[in-house]
Amino acid sequence: MSDRLRTVGADVPRVETVEKLTGDALYTGDLLLPGMLHAKVKHSPHARARILRIDTARAEALPGVRAVLTGHELDYRIGLYVVDKDILAKDVVRHFGEAVAAVAADTPEIAGEAVGLIEVEYDVLTPVLDPMAAIRDDAPLVHPDLGSYAYVEAAFSPQPGTNIAHRQLVRKGDLDRGFAEAEWIVEREYTNPSVQHVPLETHVVVVQWKAGDQVTIWTSAQSPFTVRNLFCTALRLPLNQVRVVVPHVGGGFGGKAGIHLEPLVACLSRKAGGRPVRLQATREEEFSLLPCRSALTYRIRTGVRSDGTITAQQMTMYWDAGAYADYAVNVTRASAYSSGGPYDIPNAAVDAYAIYTNKPYGTAYRGFGHVEFFWGLERHMELVAQAIGMDSLEFRRRNLLRPGSLTLTGERITEHTGDPRACLDAVAEAIDYGRLTAAEAEHERTTGRKVGKGVATLHKAPAMPSFTATAAVVKMNSDASVVVNIALMEIGQGCDTALAQIVAERLRFPVERVKVAVERDTDKDPYDWQTVASKGLILSGNACLLACDDLLRQAYEVAGQALRANVVDLDHDADRVFVAHRPEESVTFAELSIGYAFPNGNGIGGPLVGVGRYIAQGLTNLDKETGQGLPALDWTYGAHGVVVDVDPETGEFDVLAISSAYDVGRVVNPGLVRGQAIGGMVQGLGTALCEGYIYDQQGRLLNPSFTDNKIPTARDIPARIDSAVVETAQLDGPFGARGVGEHPMISVAPAIGNAIQHATGAELLHMPMRFEDVWRALRSHDPIDNWITETPVGSCRSDLPGGDATVHPADAVAHPGSTHTPEVALP
């Protein structure tokens, strides 16, 4: 099949490249509407407090202010899976940075000034910050009314009277018997803090609530239909009165899935008499008004025989949902059924909890939990191998899934599922695993640094409803070019290019004749669930194929009449439909495109519009007690291999090389795969090295900006960064392809941790691995626990000059956190 493919597999340049490079591409933030107002948000400076009083009188009196909103005016609640969030805080605030009021005004400056004039009186309460403390019986409840909230009952199990937003159980085999068969039992706990997505484009929304409750929302969202559905559910509006339009999006990474600022801005527009209102989050707001990635504590207990065979594994996940359930409950669910990794574990138990705390809430983030738990899992595999005295690569190979294996939920792996072994072997070979090259040995001699190599595996399936669906429409123009309408968003991943290639391949057209319409519009485009989960290529790819088939069927039908031929005898090339055994008998696509006209003027057919509908098939809900069922549309396997050098004196390290391999089924576009791979690995590097939310004891975020939340820069990209592919065709994937959007970010961190351990012996259990963490691990010092820090703010020694110069009386209105940054944090 492969040698017959012309467009699929070709290194087609991204279709939107020129538009983006020239600055012509328009984003939501570029939108200017007549009479448009600008919104600003008043944030809570406290993590947990009762709101005693909000006085908006001075703000309302400010000239240029058109609307001021507080929570009590809004009788709506929002939630993806657990409906637990007010549009503006009512009576209580549940996290630092939470919205308590908002203003729409003629200019952003006036709106900001008005926000400063809003007075809020709080009764500050002790926050629940540590998820492990939040599940104790005596913990205060973040949501005392949890039992009254609506939730998606087929998939989730909130525990009223506790802080547990969801509990996911998975049971496979007989755990006690498995541990009884084990010769070794290794138990460890792995942790990581919350992190921020930091898309280049911060969240931005423009909403106009027009007369007759006709609402138009322009938003930087990953999923226009999900915005519309959740909005209409919360605001109790019919779907056909709400239109969601999404132009180009400047990066999502999960942070723009679901619904965010849209309801607030809509309510401001309504209160402002229907004038359009624009709100763009500041970078600081991205850190605490908008959600983050959940922190995780992952405890793993593994039974293993001396020959390296895993006999049992008990896994307990404590996910820090933060103040609202949002996606964290589904991260918990998806991580639970994936939590064993691509390994054959005959006897397993998973208990995963999503726990409410008084912190900014967790949402989807590239990898959907897998980056976090693979940190623990693949560090754990290293430590188990070390405990039994086995090389960790060999240990992994011995336990990998293979055809016939059963996953944790009872899915049988086949030869078509994918090949984790090939991925692992590819990266091990790429980094010369297990030995130092002559150059590396020389590097050790000349620098005094220690070189180490590590590998880690990964897998992920799309986390989505069992009946996730999408559709595509392919419309032919009168010159036989086509326009494709979909609602899957191009957010940088390259779906427009890949789908254009798939359409071009199926129609046998050159890719230049295929255009995927840029701006997605719920009034005009066919439904798509969401742009998440690495599911776009399979679902939308299949929908596009079906739409092409539908269009060709229409074309053949008309061509059959035009040529007086039986449809079964027809064939086509890029330009014409012809009779297979008499190719000179033909009609062009251009002639068929908007209806065929006979020489005498009679018309037949009509515009060619292909519609393709696709829905995930055969998937099931998971049993609530055992987790058994079929949740996975497909599994993408992969592996990372890393070479580091470590300064044993300081703990500083340098990632010299990252190699990767993913079983993508079929490469649709090698440039796009490489782009996803490198981007994901660099994002994984940030998570591995330096990113993480740091709170003080009051739950205030201490690093809500790039001053102290560093992310990798161009200089941090390793000198060598490779991506390889394995192609085990996905039977139901378009041309055999499966998704690889999230996977490159997964398991970069544990591969680095394993390499550091190989180099120095440092046993790291916490991610990120800052230089000081490595230094401490090398000296068996207690790890730093500064993610909820006990260090007093601005603790310069008070007996020294300037020791009292550390508290800045400042206005935290516009930028929560700025007043609480320690003195030395100021550049």
Next chain:
Amino acid sequence: MAARFGYRAPRRREELLALLGEYGERARVLAGGTDLLGDVRSGLAHPEVMVDLKRVEGYRELGWSADDGLLIRPGVTINDLLGDDRVRASYPLLAACAQDLASHQIRNRATVIGNVVNASPCADLSPALLCLGAHAVLSSQEGRREVPFTEFFTGAKRTVLRTGELLEEVVVPPAGADARGSYHKLKRIKGHDLGIVGVAALAEDGALRLGISSCAPTPLLVDGLSTHDPVDEVVAAARAAISPISDVRCTKEYRTHMVGVYVRRALEEVA
């Protein structure tokens, strides 16, 4: 949140000093703005008037003299300094510190004097200026005075500058031909970052000086050392001088350790 402030951009230094005298504490001097504008945006600074010095005649020039050495005026950006061949040849330590300051874009904008006068404990240029024996020339309508950098910083973000006074010149004495310097800066990433620990060292005629940042409320100088001193004594002297804190960037233990490591490495390079 938006801030309202007046803006003045005098062309002559007398005008500038008069404005500073007139507005006193209500004025802030604007040079590159890379610290000040951030502070205004965060609500940490509330100037009534910003007095922009970038248009003052001669302020963007470097001065040279055989006796005084290098004279840096208030408009000189970090990249101006780095782009000057004489600076790179005569003051490699200063250039090394400047090269590690933020990113190229910030260095286009940020000034040398702004970096110093901001009096951040983690300022990149201060360790070098301390090692090089530089002094500050402070000007006001009342006149001018000279203050060595060892006496310039009085605390975190605090200096001896009086109301109405401008740090108008940084004077770096001529460096000896045999002077050798080194700068070590601990960062969290390879890209631009503030110094978590910074150690500059300068050896000249057997004398050894250490300039240390991010380890006390002010950048500090450890003086009176010799390149012949035992390494452990030099490390001990450095550790005795610092008073590091634990913060979101690292713990005081690690800062203390890294000062020792960097001092040892610096000695290997300069002694």
